[in-house]
Amino acid sequence: MSNREQFRPGDHPNEHFLLTSIVGSYPKPKWLNRAADLADDPESKFTDDHVHEAHDDACRVIVDEHERTGLDTVSDGEMRRNEMVEFFADRIDGYEFNGPVKVWGHNYFDKPSVVDDVEYGESWLVEEFEFTNAAASKPVKVPITGPYTLASWSFNEAYDDDADLSYALADLVNEEIEALVEAGARYIQIDEPALATTPDDHAIVGECLDRIVANIPDEVRIGLHVCYGDYSRIYPELLEYPIDEFDVELCNGDYEQIDVFTDPEFTTDLALGVVDVHTTDVESVEEIKENIKEGFKIVPPERLTVSPDCGVKLLPREVARQKIENMVTATREVEAELDAGEIDLGPEVSAD
Amino acid sequence: MTELVATTPGLFPLPDWAKDELSDLKGHQKGDLIAGDEGPEVVDAYDRARTEVVDAQVDAGLDRIVEGQLRWDDMLAHPLTIHENVETGGIVRYYDNNNFYRDPQVRGELTPSGDVAAELEAVGADAPQAVLPGPYSLADLATDEYYGDEADFLDAVADFLAGEVGSFPAHETLFLLEPSLVENPPDDDTDERASAAIDRVAGATDADVVVHTYWGAVPEKTYAHLMDADVDAIGFDFVTETEDALYNINEYGTKEQVALGLVDGGNTLVESPETIRDRVEWVDERTHTDFDRAYITSNTELFYLPVNKFEDKLRALGDAAALAEVDA
Numbered sequence: 001m002s003n004r005e006q007f008r009p010g011d012h013p014n015e016h017f018l019l020t021s022i023v024g025s026y027p028k029p030k031w032l033n034r035a036a037d038l039a040d041d042p043e044s045k046f047t048d049d050h051v052h053e054a055h056d057d058a059c060r061v062i063v064d065e066h067e068r069t070g071l072d073t074v075s076d077g078e079m080r081r082n083e084m085v086e087f088f089a090d091r092i093d094g095y096e097f098n099g100p101v102k103v104w105g106h107n108y109f110d111k112p113s114v115v116d117d118v119e120y121g122e123s124w125l126v127e128e129f130e131f132t133n134a135a136a137s138k139p140v141k142v143p144i145t146g147p148y149t150l151a152s153w154s155f156n157e158a159y160d161d162d163a164d165l166s167y168a169l170a171d172l173v174n175e176e177i178e179a180l181v182e183a184g185a186r187y188i189q190i191d192e193p194a195l196a197t198t199p200d201d202h203a204i205v206g207e208c209l210d211r212i213v214a215n216i217p218d219e220v221r222i223g224l225h226v227c228y229g230d231y232s233r234i235y236p237e238l239l240e241y242p243i244d245e246f247d248v249e250l251c252n253g254d255y256e257q258i259d260v261f262t263d264p265e266f267t268t269d270l271a272l273g274v275v276d277v278h279t280t281d282v283e284s285v286e287e288i289k290e291n292i293k294e295g296f297k298i299v300p301p302e303r304l305t306v307s308p309d310c311g312v313k314l315l316p317r318e319v320a321r322q323k324i325e326n327m328v329t330a331t332r333e334v335e336a337e338l339d340a341g342e343i344d345l346g347p348e349v350s351a352d
Numbered sequence: 353m354t355e356l357v358a359t360t361p362g363l364f365p366l367p368d369w370a371k372d373e374l375s376d377l378k379g380h381q382k383g384d385l386i387a388g389d390e391g392p393e394v395v396d397a398y399d400r401a402r403t404e405v406v407d408a409q410v411d412a413g414l415d416r417i418v419e420g421q422l423r424w425d426d427m428l429a430h431p432l433t434i435h436e437n438v439e440t441g442g443i444v445r446y447y448d449n450n451n452f453y454r455d456p457q458v459r460g461e462l463t464p465s466g467d468v469a470a471e472l473e474a475v476g477a478d479a480p481q482a483v484l485p486g487p488y489s490l491a492d493l494a495t496d497e498y499y500g501d502e503a504d505f506l507d508a509v510a511d512f513l514a515g516e517v518g519s520f521p522a523h524e525t526l527f528l529l530e531p532s533l534v535e536n537p538p539d540d541d542t543d544e545r546a547s548a549a550i551d552r553v554a555g556a557t558d559a560d561v562v563v564h565t566y567w568g569a570v571p572e573k574t575y576a577h578l579m580d581a582d583v584d585a586i587g588f589d590f591v592t593e594t595e596d597a598l599y600n601i602n603e604y605g606t607k608e609q610v611a612l613g614l615v616d617g618g619n620t621l622v623e624s625p626e627t628i629r630d631r632v633e634w635v636d637e638r639t640h641t642d643f644d645r646a647y648i649t650s651n652t653e654l655f656y657l658p659v660n661k662f663e664d665k666l667r668a669l670g671d672a673a674a675l676a677e678v679d680a
Contacts (some may be wrong), residue, residue, distance in 0.1 A: 045515040098620055098658035098660050098661055099368060099658030099659055099660060100371060100657055100658065101655075101656060101657065101658055102365065102366075102451065102656075103450060103451060103452065104383070104425075104443060104446075104451060104452035104453065105378075105380060105381075105385045105425050106371065106374060106375040106378060106379070106380050106385075106425075107380055107383065108371060111658070113620040113621075134358065152450075153450060155618075155621070156619065157619065157620060157621035159451065173554070194450075197445070197448070197450065198448065260459050
């Protein structure tokens with residue numbers, strides 16, 4: 001029995017149900033960034049307490065914005081997180097920060113160093129989840145940066161190799177997910193963008209995932225998000241991963257890689273990116289419906305989740321909102337057309 | 353007895369104040385990066401930053417002083433991305449790193465630009481060392497939309513680099529960085545041509561020329577051809593890989609000078625001077641060559657590091673050479 005039905009809203013209008021979701025990040029309201037800057041400025045009267053209050057407010061606003069688009073599962077858009085590695089490294093014992101390093105041009109990130117055995121220090125996401133869950137009327141999805149990415153995007157001073165560091169971090173991710181599940185979380189997404197950079201390490205990611213899901217109940221939905229890679233280098237190996245859902249961007253590449261996932265048969269659920277996060281052009285509902293149908297080349301409707309390609313934080317907020325709203329509208333229309341038998345699924349993936 | 357010369361392959365991190373100041377002055381987008389025509393405020397910021405990294409090398413006791421290549425927003429692709437007959441395309445991954453550069457699309461003749469010579473003029477230190485991408489790597493990083501033939505393009509890039517070197521002020525050493533010989537090695541037909549291209553650039557200077565390779569060892573056949581180039585030293589990355597590098601040296605010989613990449617340019621763990629010296633001895637014991645001179649260096653460029661660790665590594669290199677001299 002799939003664990004996806006638990007996310008079907010009570011008032012869902014169609015027989016078919018394509019789960020709609022987000023990948024994670026969402027544009028921060030300008031005032032939130034301004035509040036954070038002010039708290040750093042000793043001349044201003046803003047304090048950390050004010051920033052905390054601003055984070056709470058932003059979280060409520062974004063959850064509400066997600067709900068108004070009609071999404072089936074929502075998040076706080078990572079309002080409290082600065083960057084996908086820094087945020088976690090800051091909370092894990094064994095990491096230290098030495099300063100920014102270049103990514104490209106004048107874009108930098110505070111790449112941390114692992115200088116000692118990594119250990120679970122303070123809680124990572126439970127508080128964020130509990131607040132978001134209380135603010136939301138829909139189920140909340142929790143994205144967590146995966147251990148392989150946390151290891152790859154750090155300097156490793158303490159472990160023999162990045163695989164050993166990844167496994168140690170995977171045990172901590174497992175501990176965090178147990179705490180999240182205890183707090184009520186039912187939908188977790190592991191983000192492993194570093195796998196796209198070094199696809200030959202797919203077995204390390206597999207071993208990490210085995211550790212991550214150890215003792216996590218089956219009703220907890222575990223997704224894996226990877227983006228902007230050459231998937232022929234990790235397929236079909238990824239089918240061995242102990243996950244419920246593989247989340248991938250393909251809209252940006254105009255679905256050129258869709259065939260990669262059709263042979264051999266795709267055996268897990270697919271979460272397919274249907275709007276491009278690297279263009280501010282808002283895709284029309286009609287266009288997105290065609291993108292959703294690309295997913296039926298890989299899985300039948302009952303195994304398709306619909307999401308943006310990746311986190312949408314780099315888009316202007318209104319563009320992000322419109323893209324997600326159109327995405328949900330398109331999904332509901334596709335469901336209705338499926339109900340009416342108006343979509344030919346082809347012989348391979350007919351819904352039985 | 354081997355003379356130990358402490359140096360680096362250049363491409364340093366910007367001082368943190370310069371990261372902020374130049375981000376504000378230039379911006380964060382593709383079109384905001386260095387095009388070779390920057391205004392006086394940007395020039396001034398780079399001048400101050402250059403002075404800082406030159407002083408840091410002098411203070412660390414390095415025997416060769418590089419300019420730091422702080423303007424090289426596109427890393428080793430810089431000499432092309434600023435060229436008037438090159439257009440910059442999308443952002444592409446820089447080798448196997450989480451770093452990106454603008455794809456240089458060559459759309460016209462690669463005439464000498466003098467850009468790197470002007471940087472070197474500004475160094476103002478004793479024993480300056482020039483740094484350039486080797487012709488094979490620069491051609492590998494670029495997209496040819498003009499020459500049409502792979503061999504012609506490599507030759508054109510070599511002539512272009514030779515022209516740049518021809519306008520350099522006096523320099524003690526020239527480091528030609530050739531990571532593509534490891535990361536995307538030439539095929540059987542191109543091995544000889546890659547070596548000849550390097551030879552052509554090396555011929556443009558009277559200074560000692562080091563062809564430095566990293567992110568592993570070059571394949572043996574490529575290495576054998578590389579030995580035909582009239583350069584003074586080949587550089588080896590002993591951080592990433594040791595066995596294949598030793599094999600190349602012992603099987604095919606090497607030049608009378610050598611460059612030893614012994615300090616990890618991609619990790620914040622700082623090697624002690626004693627560790628570096630031990631590594632020099634380790635290589636020495638396993639090779640059958642008596643080197644006249646060994647450049648001791650980081651394996652890779654150093655821009656991957658935060659500034660504090662970068663400076664620590666400069667000091668460790670300087671101290672290691674000094675330690676060894678005392679011991680010898």
